[in-house]
Amino acid sequence: MGSGHYFWAIFYFASLCSASLANNAKINFREKEKKVLDQILGAGKYDARIRPSGINGTANLATMVKVNMFLRSISKIDDYKMEYSVQLTFREQWTDERLKFDDIQGRLKYLTLTEANRVWMPDLFFSNEKEGHFHNIIMPNVYIRIFPNGSVLYSIRISLTLACPMNLKLYPLDRQICSLRMASYGWTTNDLVFLWKEGDPVQVVKNLHLPRFTLEKFLTDYCNSKTNTGEYSCLKVDLLFKREFSYYLIQIYIPCCMLVIVSWVSFWLDQGAVPARVSLGVTTLLTMATQTSGINASLPPVSYTKAIDVWTGVCLTFVFGALLEFALVNYASRSDMHKENMKKKRRDLEQASLDAASDLLDTDSNATFAMKPLVRHPGDPLALEKRLQCEVHMQAPKRPNCCKTWLSKFPTRQCSRSKRIDVISRITFPLVFALFNLVYWSTYLFREEEDETF
Numbered sequence: 001m002g003s004g005h006y007f008w009a010i011f012y013f014a015s016l017c018s019a020s021l022a023n024n025a026k027i028n029f030r031e032k033e034k035k036v037l038d039q040i041l042g043a044g045k046y047d048a049r050i051r052p053s054g055i056n057g058t059a060n061l062a063t064m065v066k067v068n069m070f071l072r073s074i075s076k077i078d079d080y081k082m083e084y085s086v087q088l089t090f091r092e093q094w095t096d097e098r099l100k101f102d103d104i105q106g107r108l109k110y111l112t113l114t115e116a117n118r119v120w121m122p123d124l125f126f127s128n129e130k131e132g133h134f135h136n137i138i139m140p141n142v143y144i145r146i147f148p149n150g151s152v153l154y155s156i157r158i159s160l161t162l163a164c165p166m167n168l169k170l171y172p173l174d175r176q177i178c179s180l181r182m183a184s185y186g187w188t189t190n191d192l193v194f195l196w197k198e199g200d201p202v203q204v205v206k207n208l209h210l211p212r213f214t215l216e217k218f219l220t221d222y223c224n225s226k227t228n229t230g231e232y233s234c235l236k237v238d239l240l241f242k243r244e245f246s247y248y249l250i251q252i253y254i255p256c257c258m259l260v261i262v263s264w265v266s267f268w269l270d271q272g273a274v275p276a277r278v279s280l281g282v283t284t285l286l287t288m289a290t291q292t293s294g295i296n297a298s299l300p301p302v303s304y305t306k307a308i309d310v311w312t313g314v315c316l317t318f319v320f321g322a323l324l325e326f327a328l329v330n331y332a333s334r335s336d337m338h339k340e341n342m343k344k345k346r347r348d349l350e351q352a353s354l355d356a357a358s359d360l361l362d363t364d365s366n367a368t369f370a371m372k373p374l375v376r377h378p379g380d381p382l383a384l385e386k387r388l389q390c391e392v393h394m395q396a397p398k399r400p401n402c403c404k405t406w407l408s409k410f411p412t413r414q415c416s417r418s419k420r421i422d423v424i425s426r427i428t429f430p431l432v433f434a435l436f437n438l439v440y441w442s443t444y445l446f447r448e449e450e451d452e453t454f
Contacts, residue, residue, distance in 0.1 A: 004341055005017040007278055008141050010058065012042045012164050018354045022340065030173075031107065031314055032104060033108065033111055036101045036102070036108065036111060037113075039101065039147075040098070040099050040100075040101055041099075041119070043117055046098055046099070046119070048117065048118065048120045048121075049120070051120055051187070051191060051192065052094060052095065052096035052097065052098065053097060054253065056151050060136070062189060062190060062191050062192055062193045063092070063093060063094060063122075063187075063191065063192050064095075064112055064123075064193055064194070064195055065089075065092050065094045065122045065125075065192065065193070065194050065195065065233055065424065065433060066092070066094070066193070066194075066195050066196070066197045066198075067091065067092055067093075067182065067194055067196060067197060067198040068091050068093075068196070068200070068201045068202065068203075068446065069088050069089060069090050069091060069136075069201070069202055069203070069237075069392070070088060070089040070091075070202075070203045070204075070205075071086065071088050071203065071204045071205060071208070072087045072088055072205055073086070073205065073208065074087075074112070074208065074210055074213075074215070075087070076211065076276045076345070077210065077211075077212075077241060077327070078166070079166065079168070079171075079275045079298065079299055080298060080299060081160060081299050081300075082164055082165055082166050082433075083161055083163055084161070084162060085128055085156070085159065085161045085179050086156065086159070086162065086180070087158070087159045087160075088157070088160070089154055089155060089156070089157050090155070090157075090158055091153065091154065091197075092122055092153075092154045093151065093152065093153045093154070094122070094151070094152055095149070095150050095151050095152070096119065096120060096150050096151075096152055097150045098150070099119070099146050099150045100148065100149060100150040100153065100284070101146075101148055103148035106347075108145060108146045108148065109148075110147045110148075110153075111145065111146040112143055112144070112145055112146075113138075113143065113145075113146065114140065114142060114143055114144070114442065115144075116142065116154065118139060118144075119144060119146070120163055120425070121153060121154065121256075121290055122187070122192060122194070123184055123185045123186050123187055123192075124182050124183070124184060124185075124194070125162060125164065125182070125183065125185050126180065126181065126182055127161070127179050127181040127182070127183050127417065128162050128163045128164075128179060128180070129162055129163075130161045130162060130197050131159070131160070131161040132158060132159065132160040132161065133158070133159055133254060134156065134157070135157045135158070135439045137158070141156065141157035142154075142155065142156040143155055144158070151404060156194055160180075162178070162179075162180060162444045164176065164178035164179070166451055167297060168299065168300075168302055168305050168306050169303075169304055169307065170306075170444060170447065171243075171299070171306045171307055171308055171447065172243050172245060172248040172252075172307070172308060173243070173245060173307055173444050174215075174243055174307075175216070175232050175237050175241065175242050175243070176240075176241045176243070177239070177241075178238070178241060179236050179237070179239070180233065180236065180237045180239070180417055181223060181234060181235070181236045181237070182194065182213050182235045182236070183223075183225065183232050183233065183234035184232045184233050184234075186230075187231055187232075188230035188231055189224065189230070189231045189232065189233050189235075190228075190230070192233060192373055193233045194233045194234070194235050195372070196220050196222075196235060199305070202218055202220060202237055202280075210241070212240065212243060212244050212247050213241045213244060214241065214244060215239060215240070216241070216242050217240050217241065218237055218239045219237070219240075220235070220236070220237050220238075220240065221235075221236050222234065222235060222236070222297065223235065223236045226243070228318070233281060235255065236359070236398050241303075248308075252291075252295060252308065252311075252448050253311065254314075256288070256291060256312065256315040257315075259287055259288050259315065259319060260284075260288075260315050260318045260319060260433060261282070262284055263280070263282060263284040263285075263319045263322040264322060264425075264430065266280050266281055266325075266326055266427070266431055267322070267325070267422050267425045267426045267429070268422075270424070271326075271329050271330065271333050271418045271419070271422065272333075274330065277326045278323075278326065281319075281322055281323035281326055282323065283318050284319045285316075285320055285323055288312075288315060288316050289316065291312070292313075292316060293310040294314060295308060295330060307444050310440065311440065314436055314440075318429065318432075318433060319354070322425075322429065325421065325422075326422060329418045329422055330418070332417040332418040332421055334419035335419075345450045346419075361425045368392050385419060
């Protein structure tokens with residue numbers, strides 16, 4: 001008899017356990033979510049036009065909205081239009097006590113919605129936005145999560161083109177700070193306040209690659225603005241971009257240096273090679289002008305001088321100076337030839353006068369010896385010869401001049417001055433260009449470090 005009671009007791013306990021397991025298995029949590037949504041968002045129960053209460057349900061305090069974002073990519077940074085394009089996942093989180101629900105002993109962690117108009121939403125907008133669009137492939141990239149305590153998380157993926165005022169004085173050795181500003185459009189700070197989420201408000205994808213730029217760091221801050229209609233809450237994140245200099249070194253600086261050096265080849269050509277020197281000077285000048293115009297075409301027309309303007313301007317001046325140097329050499333060559341021809345004619349006249357005087361002395365047969373006149377006229381060739389001899393004996397010895405001694409090593413028979421101009425240019429142009437490079441790079445590199453006030 002006792003064993004039979006034990007058997008029925010065990011059978012009854014097993015049936016109860018199986019019934020409870022069957023009941024649990026029959027629970028449809030998706031159906032529970034529907035009932036909860038109908039309960040909290042049903043008709044006449046929730047009005048999306050009314051903002052949530054403040055902290056601890058205080059109606060007269062502002063609603064606190066915490067913001068964070070995930071920076072997915074930066075597609076371009078346009079210097080000419082002064083804008084940049086970014087794709088990000090934007091998140092907002094706030095508490096709406098009207099949306100509290102029973103989590104069924106922790107089994108419902110949150111409810112998910114895809115229709116933002118079902119609940120109250122902050123009226124946030126991007127104040128420096130030029131263009132923007134949502135992503136709807138394959139489905140709209142947006143969701144709303146409602147937690148049991150009434151906390152609401154709104155997440156959306158968007159692409160924006162934002163204005164970025166740039167200071168190009170140090171271009172292309174510059175750093176640019178581009179901001180992303182978010183503010184409330186209609187609610188003042190008495191009703192709505194935006195706050196950055198504690199911890200890590202901005203996340204950046206690890207493999208972020210930018211053309212010609214590097215994202216060095218970013219900083220979050222507040223930028224509340226006051227207008228005639230009140231004070232509005234505002235958030236901003238400043239992105240510091242450093243321009244990659246290697247691209248500009250290969251595309252601009254090295255080609256300009258090569259053009260300047262090629263223009264110096266004319267100093268080593270003979271001054272008589274007029275077609276070769278003119279062609280070389282004009283070609284390098286036109287190429288340098290084309291290079292300069294191409295650089296300026298990709299930049300906005302600003303009112304100040306950029307670092308690249310200084311570089312291209314000086315390089316263009318050096319190329320133009322090499323062309324002018326040949327004009328000076330050509331003029332000096334023709335001037336030397338003219339002077340040499342005049343000296344030759346003068347020597348011929350002097351020689352003819354001396355020959356005529358000697359002929360007169362030889363034909364005077366009455367005189368036993370030549371009588372030299374006491375006074376000689378200035379045009380007398382014998383007087384001129386005697387005066388030159390006296391001047392030679394009366395000149396004081398001069399100190400040797402190093403520059404003249406060095407230049408005297410490069411004489412020519414007819415065009416010594418023109419040759420010396422070429423020799424001086426061979427040394428002067430490279431030295432001045434090297435000095436310019438020293439001043440240019442030291443000035444702008446040190447200035448770049450001093451101006452980094454982020």
